[in-house]
Amino acid sequence: MENKSMKGWLYLLPALIFLGVFMVYPLIDVFIYSVEEGYNSASQSFYGYGAYNFSYVLHDTYFLQAIRNTFLLVVITVPISTGIALLLALAITSIEKFKDIYQTVFFLPYVTNTLAIGLVFMILFKKTAYSEGMVNMLIMAVGGSSIDFIDGPYWAKMFVLCFYTIWVVLPFKILILTSSLASVNQDYYNAARVDGTSKWRIFYKITLPMISPSIFYLIITGFIGAFKAYSDVVALFGTNLNSAGMNTIVGYVYDMLYGDSGGYPSYAAAAALILFAIVLTITCINMLVRRKYVYI
Amino acid sequence: MKVVLQNLTKKYPNRNKKIGGEVTAVGDFNFEIPDGQLIGLLGPSGCGKSTTLNLISGLIKPTSGKIWFGETDVTNLPPENRGIGLVFQNYALYPHLTVRQNITFPLENLKGDKKLSREVMNDKALEAAKLVQIDHLMDRKPSELSGGQQQRVAIARALVKVPRVLLLDEPLSNLDARLRLQTREEIRRIQQETGVTTIFVTHDQEEAMSISDMIVVMKDGYVQQIGKPQDVYDDPVNLFVAKFLGTPPINVFEGKVKGGKVYVGNDAIGDAANVSDQDVWIGIRPEGFILDENGPLHCNMERVEVMGRDVSIVSTNPCSANVTVRSIISSDIKVDRTKTDVRFSVKPHKICIFNKDTEERIHI
Numbered sequence: 001m002e003n004k005s006m007k008g009w010l011y012l013l014p015a016l017i018f019l020g021v022f023m024v025y026p027l028i029d030v031f032i033y034s035v036e037e038g039y040n041s042a043s044q045s046f047y048g049y050g051a052y053n054f055s056y057v058l059h060d061t062y063f064l065q066a067i068r069n070t071f072l073l074v075v076i077t078v079p080i081s082t083g084i085a086l087l088l089a090l091a092i093t094s095i096e097k098f099k100d101i102y103q104t105v106f107f108l109p110y111v112t113n114t115l116a117i118g119l120v121f122m123i124l125f126k127k128t129a130y131s132e133g134m135v136n137m138l139i140m141a142v143g144g145s146s147i148d149f150i151d152g153p154y155w156a157k158m159f160v161l162c163f164y165t166i167w168v169v170l171p172f173k174i175l176i177l178t179s180s181l182a183s184v185n186q187d188y189y190n191a192a193r194v195d196g197t198s199k200w201r202i203f204y205k206i207t208l209p210m211i212s213p214s215i216f217y218l219i220i221t222g223f224i225g226a227f228k229a230y231s232d233v234v235a236l237f238g239t240n241l242n243s244a245g246m247n248t249i250v251g252y253v254y255d256m257l258y259g260d261s262g263g264y265p266s267y268a269a270a271a272a273l274i275l276f277a278i279v280l281t282i283t284c285i286n287m288l289v290r291r292k293y294v295y296i
Numbered sequence: 297m298k299v300v301l302q303n304l305t306k307k308y309p310n311r312n313k314k315i316g317g318e319v320t321a322v323g324d325f326n327f328e329i330p331d332g333q334l335i336g337l338l339g340p341s342g343c344g345k346s347t348t349l350n351l352i353s354g355l356i357k358p359t360s361g362k363i364w365f366g367e368t369d370v371t372n373l374p375p376e377n378r379g380i381g382l383v384f385q386n387y388a389l390y391p392h393l394t395v396r397q398n399i400t401f402p403l404e405n406l407k408g409d410k411k412l413s414r415e416v417m418n419d420k421a422l423e424a425a426k427l428v429q430i431d432h433l434m435d436r437k438p439s440e441l442s443g444g445q446q447q448r449v450a451i452a453r454a455l456v457k458v459p460r461v462l463l464l465d466e467p468l469s470n471l472d473a474r475l476r477l478q479t480r481e482e483i484r485r486i487q488q489e490t491g492v493t494t495i496f497v498t499h500d501q502e503e504a505m506s507i508s509d510m511i512v513v514m515k516d517g518y519v520q521q522i523g524k525p526q527d528v529y530d531d532p533v534n535l536f537v538a539k540f541l542g543t544p545p546i547n548v549f550e551g552k553v554k555g556g557k558v559y560v561g562n563d564a565i566g567d568a569a570n571v572s573d574q575d576v577w578i579g580i581r582p583e584g585f586i587l588d589e590n591g592p593l594h595c596n597m598e599r600v601e602v603m604g605r606d607v608s609i610v611s612t613n614p615c616s617a618n619v620t621v622r623s624i625i626s627s628d629i630k631v632d633r634t635k636t637d638v639r640f641s642v643k644p645h646k647i648c649i650f651n652k653d654t655e656e657r658i659h660i
Binding site: 206 | 374377382385392405
């Protein structure tokens with residue numbers, strides 16, 4: 001028995017070493033950075049330990065702006081994208097002709113580079129001295145006045161960001177949901193049909209509970225993904241996010257490390273830990289909700 | 297409710313496009329099921345028995361032919377308007393609902409003036425549950441039940457709306473051997489208590505024979521024989537039916553009819569006075585043999601298997617189409633195991649002969 005467990009650990013060792021070096025050690029390091037006050041990365045010196053870094057970050061207007069942006073992004077995009085993905089997955093599942101083609105088309109954005117999609121969105125939304133951009137042309141065609149979506153008012157920028165995020169995360173969600181819908185045993189639907197169950201009731205009472213594990217999986221990963229948003233924002237608004245007022249938490253962390261105002265690993269570490277705490281809390285809440293509503 | 301199937305046919309386009317054409321899943325099925333009977337649809341897998349059941353349920357539409365429930369033509373009615381209860385092979389119990397919620401599910405679908413109050417629904421569910429003896433399990437989830445209990449829940453769910461016809465698709469195939477025996481009697485009891493016309497599908501001939509009022513034997517989409525279990529067993533219309541029914545299976549010999557006698561090799565085992573001389577298949581049920589020192593049929597003794605209630609003599613014969621010839625005799629009769637040969641006479645009414653080419657029965 002003793003020998004056997006030794007062997008087990010031996011097999012696990014390579015993975016454990018990698019996890020230790022690249023996950024556990026940095027995590028501990030981040031925690032240490034976050035409590036070292038006045039840390040200077042050039043001289044590797046600091047005054048002492050305390051919670052000042054957290055207090056600084058939490059009072060930084062840029063950070064508060066980043067938190068607001070991130071929360072808005074999460075709250076808006078996760079439910080909408082999951083809902084749209086569910087509708088599209090149901091539609092794809094219910095058609096018979098060209099099912100594969102539609103599945104491929106809806107999956108295409110997933111294999112496309114974020115920055116490339118960002119470029120397409122720039123072309124659609126950006127207003128320059130020479131051109132109004134596609135979307136503004138449409139707005140003007142129906143009688144509205146043009147809006148600067150990239151450098152204009154906050155809500156317009158937020159709209160583009162949410163639109164973009166939803167567009168980018170859709171394919172993965174559709175993929176998961178279509179396969180989840182396909183795995184529901186046809187007999188349940190037949191049984192319901194024999195009993196004269198209405199379409200809506202079949203969806204609400206059978207389909208939804210059956211695929212609820214997938215939906216919760218998507219909500220949790222969606223929350224985490226949206227909280228970590230950064231590259232999408234850069235793709236749309238460039239790297240100077242603070243002045244654009246569109247920074248996210250991860251963007252703030254990056255700026256504190258390497259940006260123009262950077263060189264403050266302690267602030268970055270504190271911000272990263274705050275993000276970690278937020279994601280952990282949300283995930284725990286999700287898990288509790290899941291236990292109540294998901295049957296498995 | 298009387299159920300009438302009239303020239304019922306279901307064809308599917310061939311999946312293999314190279315061959316093309318159509319595959320007949322069910323061909324020209326005619327049967328009038330009397331009210332309140334228990335009918336077993338029996339056949340090997342792929343014979344169209346489940347398709348027939350689904351046609352009756354309305355889950356699939358026939359290519360041609362008609363289905364009548366009593367005096368109403370239900371051929372074009374959707375399943376929910378046919379008044380059927382259907383029990384699926386895997387039971388299809390909703391895993392996220394409790395037993396009570398599963399049973400009340402069909403009732404909750406009722407609309408308009410048929411709508412029931414929650415109390416009435418619960419009462420009806422309890423009544424159905426009592427019938428199948430699961431009323432103590434109402435608040436459990438299906439995953440917390442044994443296979444047999446799940447089966448009962450499925451039957452209760454099918455019965456709660458008081459269907460005109462109850463359909464069961466391979467109801468016992470997911471149960472272990474002991475539970476199967478118990479459950480099939482249970483199905484019989486429930487059917488007799490409710491008096492609902494019941495049709496069930498099975499590939500297990502023993503199951504079908506033991507509880508059905510009538511059995512329908514199918515092969516490759518076509519009905520081979522319909523009748524009372526004992527009649528079909530004793531009087532098969534062709535070699536397929538003869539081979540399909542009975543455990544241990546019927547013994548088949550290559551033989552011939554010559555001068556009004558039935559021959560296995562050179563052994564004249566019985567009379568066939570009105571049959572012209574020809575090569576035939578001869579079928580003899582294991583219980584058709586009598587151990588007889590002077591009997592006409594010579595076989596080589598292989599071994600003797602003791603079953604307690606009776607003894608089975610396993611022997612070989614050069615004309616046998618099976619590897620061995622199995623005969624079942626009463627355990628009171630002493631068998632001399634040291635002998636290398638064994639002789640039988642055959643009960644005259646247990647000899648069935650079949651045309652060598654068409655395998656149709658030739659009546660002696």
